[in-house]
Amino acid sequence: MSTPFTTLIDPSRSHRAKRAPRKLQWTAAGVTLSFVAVISGCGGGDSAPAVPPTAQATAESRCAAFLGRSFEGATITRATLVPASAAAPEYCIVRGEMPQDLDFDVRMPTEWNHRTVFRGGGGFDGYLDIGYISDPITSPIGSPDLATRGYATIATNHGHGMALSDGSFALDTEMLAEYAYLAVPRVLAPAKAILRERYGDSFATAKLVFEGCSGGGRQGLIQAQRFPDLFDGVIARAPANAFNPQFLWYQKIGKQLAKPGAALSPAKIKTIGDAVYAKCDGLDGLNDKIISRPDACQFDPVELACTGAETDSCLTPAQVESARTFYAPTSIANGRYVWPGFPAGGESAANWLSLSSLGDGYIKYMVAQNGSIDPLQLDPTQYVSRIDQLVSMIDAVNPDLSRFNAHGGKLILWTGQTDWKITPNNATNYYQSVVQANGGQAAADEFVEYYTAPGVNHCEGGTGADKVDLAGPMFEWLEKGVKPSTSTIVATQRTVAAGATPASRPLCKYPQYPKYVGGDANLASSFVCTTP
Numbered sequence: 001m002s003t004p005f006t007t008l009i010d011p012s013r014s015h016r017a018k019r020a021p022r023k024l025q026w027t028a029a030g031v032t033l034s035f036v037a038v039i040s041g042c043g044g045g046d047s048a049p050a051v052p053p054t055a056q057a058t059a060e061s062r063c064a065a066f067l068g069r070s071f072e073g074a075t076i077t078r079a080t081l082v083p084a085s086a087a088a089p090e091y092c093i094v095r096g097e098m099p100q101d102l103d104f105d106v107r108m109p110t111e112w113n114h115r116t117v118f119r120g121g122g123g124f125d126g127y128l129d130i131g132y133i134s135d136p137i138t139s140p141i142g143s144p145d146l147a148t149r150g151y152a153t154i155a156t157n158h159g160h161g162m163a164l165s166d167g168s169f170a171l172d173t174e175m176l177a178e179y180a181y182l183a184v185p186r187v188l189a190p191a192k193a194i195l196r197e198r199y200g201d202s203f204a205t206a207k208l209v210f211e212g213c214s215g216g217g218r219q220g221l222i223q224a225q226r227f228p229d230l231f232d233g234v235i236a237r238a239p240a241n242a243f244n245p246q247f248l249w250y251q252k253i254g255k256q257l258a259k260p261g262a263a264l265s266p267a268k269i270k271t272i273g274d275a276v277y278a279k280c281d282g283l284d285g286l287n288d289k290i291i292s293r294p295d296a297c298q299f300d301p302v303e304l305a306c307t308g309a310e311t312d313s314c315l316t317p318a319q320v321e322s323a324r325t326f327y328a329p330t331s332i333a334n335g336r337y338v339w340p341g342f343p344a345g346g347e348s349a350a351n352w353l354s355l356s357s358l359g360d361g362y363i364k365y366m367v368a369q370n371g372s373i374d375p376l377q378l379d380p381t382q383y384v385s386r387i388d389q390l391v392s393m394i395d396a397v398n399p400d401l402s403r404f405n406a407h408g409g410k411l412i413l414w415t416g417q418t419d420w421k422i423t424p425n426n427a428t429n430y431y432q433s434v435v436q437a438n439g440g441q442a443a444a445d446e447f448v449e450y451y452t453a454p455g456v457n458h459c460e461g462g463t464g465a466d467k468v469d470l471a472g473p474m475f476e477w478l479e480k481g482v483k484p485s486t487s488t489i490v491a492t493q494r495t496v497a498a499g500a501t502p503a504s505r506p507l508c509k510y511p512q513y514p515k516y517v518g519g520d521a522n523l524a525s526s527f528v529c530t531t532p
């Protein structure tokens, strides 16, 4: 099963051509343009169209008219009308570049549904071209089928073109600031100018939503907290908004597993997972490999302590300590950086043994600013001033959303409950802090809803129903005032074994869970959202 953190990296694309070569490419592309377009493109600003769309303009000429021009500091380097295919109806893709290495694309369907989604990134971002996250046709992250349903979309590489797990961009202060919080507002200005030109007056009244998962969820919360007027709605899935504590937890896990005898083999992790499911799967009323009541699951790895010779079916004291470290809350530097614990469920080698590359990049390039150090040897308490600086730049934990609310903004939070990259308790804690800071439950219910997906890993995957459209419910909320929770939102399993039927489940608003009430266990209609 792929995850956004572990399988995205195509080594052959690592460190694409950097700034100087790209400028040459850019010039070369300009030469192929019409002379008028090049002149206009050099003028800067939002000048009159070089090739003004006319009443007779076709979708093709409207798309081509963007090439080589300048919008709000961005230069358009590509404008291509993509014909309708099985994957998507006809759309225009416009690619823009801004200094230093900030790229973005805007996809505009010829038959637009009057809705626009800015798709967030993930990991350490970069790689607009890889498509996995930014491309609504290929991405398994976020609301599905945006391209087939007529949504316009915006995406960016967040300021650099390095690999998703390569943190070395962070040695460049400007690139780090773009990654942290600047990229989205910077590219939104030209992107909106492009959309306005393509769709005319109807764009002015259309709603604009940001949706992202993981790093993209953090980016969404950055907008709601720091740029509350930019978006009408934000969908933040599994947000990496407590970014620094999260990565300090990765380091804590790495240090624990490196202790003598403390490593956990895939077989041992399977033993732990099997014990958890034997104990807790049925607590929600159905043995379906989905733990829908993690709150009711009490599990301590010491229950698996070896009583005789060590086998794959038991844990030594050092291994018990390692397993406990996974579940335990984290407190670094006397409580300066705290991170909640993890609920039981989803224990697997894929989930537990894949933290190191991003964690190492964080310690090396963001904290130490030195790529040659050993990440496990760094003592965070010796870097408090640097980490504080990173917290103020990157973390998005401010619960005060009063400006976003006053602007009419709506927020949907979502998390998988077997997410071992970002504990689901992180989203729960943030939601509860928002409720407390914004006038209590009734007041918060008017502009924020929080959903939890049992059995779903980080953004996708797991045994649960990981595929769910939240863009549709968000736009209904914004356009018609219909709260998402007043309808049944159905999630389905994205990937199933050959011959199996994908399970569907109602997506329940926190603190509810889908309770089995009888019938086909693969059908959402056999479940009712119930408060524990």
Ligand SMILES: [Ca+2]
Residues within 6 Å of the ligand: 280, 281, 282, 283, 284, 285, 286, 287, 288, 289, 290, 291, 292
């Ligand atoms: Ca169950």
